[in-house]
Amino acid sequence: ETSAKVIDGKAVAKQIKDEIKIEVLKMKDAIGVVPGLAVILVGDRKDSATYVRNKKKACEAVGITSYEICLPEDSTEEDVLKHIADYNENPKVHGILIQLPLPRHMDEARILNAVSIDKDVDGFHPLNIGLLAKRDREPFFVSCTPKGCIELLHRYGITIKGKRAVIIGRSNIVGLPVSLLLQREDATITIVHSRTENPEEIVRQADIIVSAAGKANMVRGSWIKPGAVIIDVGINPIDDPESPRGYRLVGDVCYDEACKVASAITPVPGGVGPMTIAMLLSNTLDSAKRALKFE
Amino acid sequence: ETSAKVIDGKAVAKQIKDEIKIEVLKMKDAIGVVPGLAVILVGDRKDSATYVRNKKKACEAVGITSYEICLPEDSTEEDVLKHIADYNENPKVHGILIQLPLPRHMDEARILNAVSIDKDVDGFHPLNIGLLAKRDREPFFVSCTPKGCIELLHRYGITIKGKRAVIIGRSNIVGLPVSLLLQREDATITIVHSRTENPEEIVRQADIIVSAAGKANMVRGSWIKPGAVIIDVGINPIDDPESPRGYRLVGDVCYDEACKVASAITPVPGGVGPMTIAMLLSNTLDSAKRALKFE
Ligand SMILES: NC(=O)C1=CN([C@@H]2O[C@H](COP(=O)(O)OP(=O)(O)OC[C@H]3O[C@@H](n4cnc5c(N)ncnc54)[C@H](OP(=O)(O)O)[C@@H]3O)[C@@H](O)[C@H]2O)C=CC1
Ligand SMILES: NC(=O)C1=CN([C@@H]2O[C@H](COP(=O)(O)OP(=O)(O)OC[C@H]3O[C@@H](n4cnc5c(N)ncnc54)[C@H](OP(=O)(O)O)[C@@H]3O)[C@@H](O)[C@H]2O)C=CC1
Numbered sequence: 001e002t003s004a005k006v007i008d009g010k011a012v013a014k015q016i017k018d019e020i021k022i023e024v025l026k027m028k029d030a031i032g033v034v035p036g037l038a039v040i041l042v043g044d045r046k047d048s049a050t051y052v053r054n055k056k057k058a059c060e061a062v063g064i065t066s067y068e069i070c071l072p073e074d075s076t077e078e079d080v081l082k083h084i085a086d087y088n089e090n091p092k093v094h095g096i097l098i099q100l101p102l103p104r105h106m107d108e109a110r111i112l113n114a115v116s117i118d119k120d121v122d123g124f125h126p127l128n129i130g131l132l133a134k135r136d137r138e139p140f141f142v143s144c145t146p147k148g149c150i151e152l153l154h155r156y157g158i159t160i161k162g163k164r165a166v167i168i169g170r171s172n173i174v175g176l177p178v179s180l181l182l183q184r185e186d187a188t189i190t191i192v193h194s195r196t197e198n199p200e201e202i203v204r205q206a207d208i209i210v211s212a213a214g215k216a217n218m219v220r221g222s223w224i225k226p227g228a229v230i231i232d233v234g235i236n237p238i239d240d241p242e243s244p245r246g247y248r249l250v251g252d253v254c255y256d257e258a259c260k261v262a263s264a265i266t267p268v269p270g271g272v273g274p275m276t277i278a279m280l281l282s283n284t285l286d287s288a289k290r291a292l293k294f295e
Numbered sequence: 296e297t298s299a300k301v302i303d304g305k306a307v308a309k310q311i312k313d314e315i316k317i318e319v320l321k322m323k324d325a326i327g328v329v330p331g332l333a334v335i336l337v338g339d340r341k342d343s344a345t346y347v348r349n350k351k352k353a354c355e356a357v358g359i360t361s362y363e364i365c366l367p368e369d370s371t372e373e374d375v376l377k378h379i380a381d382y383n384e385n386p387k388v389h390g391i392l393i394q395l396p397l398p399r400h401m402d403e404a405r406i407l408n409a410v411s412i413d414k415d416v417d418g419f420h421p422l423n424i425g426l427l428a429k430r431d432r433e434p435f436f437v438s439c440t441p442k443g444c445i446e447l448l449h450r451y452g453i454t455i456k457g458k459r460a461v462i463i464g465r466s467n468i469v470g471l472p473v474s475l476l477l478q479r480e481d482a483t484i485t486i487v488h489s490r491t492e493n494p495e496e497i498v499r500q501a502d503i504i505v506s507a508a509g510k511a512n513m514v515r516g517s518w519i520k521p522g523a524v525i526i527d528v529g530i531n532p533i534d535d536p537e538s539p540r541g542y543r544l545v546g547d548v549c550y551d552e553a554c555k556v557a558s559a560i561t562p563v564p565g566g567v568g569p570m571t572i573a574m575l576l577s578n579t580l581d582s583a584k585r586a587l588k589f590e
Pocket of ligand 2: 440463464465466467468469470487488489490491494507508509510513528529530531567568569571
């Protein structure tokens with residue numbers, strides 16, 4: 001019985017953060033400036049507050065300055081746009097994050113569009129997506145989670161070119177940009193979504209599976225071609241009476257079954273998750289370098 | 296022996312042009328304005344001149360005013376940008392086309408980017424591609440040839456949702472936007488390109504095949520699942536001593552073989568080709584309606 005190699009996102013993320021820390025120091029020594037990341041949080045969702053806190057801590061750990069605005073739930077779109085405009089102008093800020101979801105009374109597209117294209121470290125601006133999709137063009141930023149998926153493949157020396165890649169999910173923030181990135185590296189991509197018939201047959205053809213459906217344990221061992229590489233983006237809570245919180249987090253892929261068939265797999269947690277913040281820091285550093293014409 | 300239904304792009308294009316003509320007349324009657332399309336041609340390539348002439352004729356036939364600037368091969372980028380800026384400002388112009396290819400000394404991306412996003416009737420601006428890719432957004436314009444492919448499927452009542460679609464080719468102007476359009480309509484898409492291994496196996500799974508590879512007769516009968524629908528975008532010259540010009544045009548799909556397996560197929564010429572200009576006129580009309588808030 002074989003057992004898949006574990007793709008250790010936590011370790012890779014740590015390594016990347018160490019690399020970033022060194023580069024930030026170099027920048028500080030050379031030109032006396034450090035990168036800055038601004039986060040705008042609207043409302044008081046607990047999970048959002050946690051994410052923002054984690055991003056702040058991660059910035060501090062590598063020497064990136066973090067800026068933060070917390071607005072009340074009943075703020076207007078104009079309030080948010082005002083703060084975005086300020087950060088767009090502020091030369092100390094090289095990346096701007098709008099923590100999603102926004103309150104329901106706000107037009108998300110309008111607000112995301114207001115972020116200056118060269119500070120859109122989330123890579124969600126449609127122009128960044130268009131530049132990513134177009135073959136001869138380069139986006140200013142690639143979204144953090146998708147970039148993290150590809151980075152894991154790279155750091156583990158997994159060949160992408162010419163391989164069949166099946167991406168499960170086509171969301172703007174994960175599935176779509178992952179697909180575009182894999183195609184840029186010459187994979188032959190198939191995108192599975194909720195309207196796809198016989199997804200298991202299609203997934204079984206994949207050399208590389210990226211799952212971002214948000215369905216606990218959907219991808220069974222029988223869906224996987226022996227030797228396939230699996231990047232599991234899903235983060236799904238399932239009941240677990242033995243856990244102190246009453247639940248635990250699992251991926252989209254049935255890990256125990258997949259381990260016996262795949263050649264490599266990301267665990268959940270500890271796979272793609274930690275890479276997202278590392279890529280956010282990396283995008284912020286790149287943005288600062290570009291703005292300051294450093295290196 | 297079965298024989299595929301012929302998807303008659305010439306007839307559909309004629310029907311669409313008749314529809315446009317009526318709408319242009321309505322607009323003229325109601326507000327005294329007709330749509331305007333501007334074409335910028337640089338250099339003296341014969342094929343480009345022919346395309347431009349055909350577009351002009353097509354405009355005239357439906358009552359759209361056409362504007363044209365022909366610049367010498369040795370013009371500068373600034374010359375072209377100047378004319379684009381003029382057309383961007385000109386309220387009589389609702390669509391601007393830059394005839395490609397541009398002379399080699401010009402930066403194509405820079406020039407295409409200069410076209411105002413709401414006059415980009417070719418839909419080549421990266422922002423339009425990004426809006427097309429993002430699920431909850433709408434592009435200002437969809438590129439003409441890809442839109443023509445989908446329009447043919449619609450007008451022939453071919454179901455897209457839930458079907459396996461294989462797109463051969465991933466160019467910015469055909470393969471990529473066709474893929475995004477099919478996915479928007481809930482097809483499960485696979486994109487085949489020059490680095491794809493065993494393309495025939497993949498193509499054989501398709502319910503809908505869209506080929507835009509530019510390789511004469513590449514797709515053989517054995518590549519096609521019985522009953523599949525084929526949209527052949529390829530236009531490829533092959534030697535033909537019997538033709539007065541010494542060559543004739545064929546598609547990417549081996550037509551005689553495909554006819555025996557497919558349920559429906561576009562011929563070359565007379566399939567997708569005529570649809571492109573019809574869609575250009577349609578985009579120009581839509582643009583004028585939007586600009587003039589008509590209807
Ligand atoms: N840092 C990290 O690690 C991150 C993890 N995530 C996790 O990734 C997962 C996906 O997130 P996100 O992309 O935002 O989710 P969305 O809900 O926006 O998108 C889910 C996608 O999966 C498809 N899908 C849903 N059910 C099925 C099914 N049964 N079979 C096939 N496809 C299906 C949907 O199809 P359709 O389009 O037809 O509806 C949709 O395209 C979540 O678990 C999320 O928590 C997300 C972001 C970051
Ligand atoms: N109005 C109309 O009907 C129009 C017709 N056309 C015709 O459509 C065809 C494609 O045009 P365009 O998209 O501009 O062409 P490009 O040359 O820009 O793109 C061709 C695409 O096909 C892929 N390809 C090439 N050879 C193979 C192969 N052997 N197997 C699989 N994939 C292959 C290429 O792969 P890779 O990316 O790896 O290089 C590329 O993605 C041409 O014949 C063109 O004349 C085009 C526009 C309008």
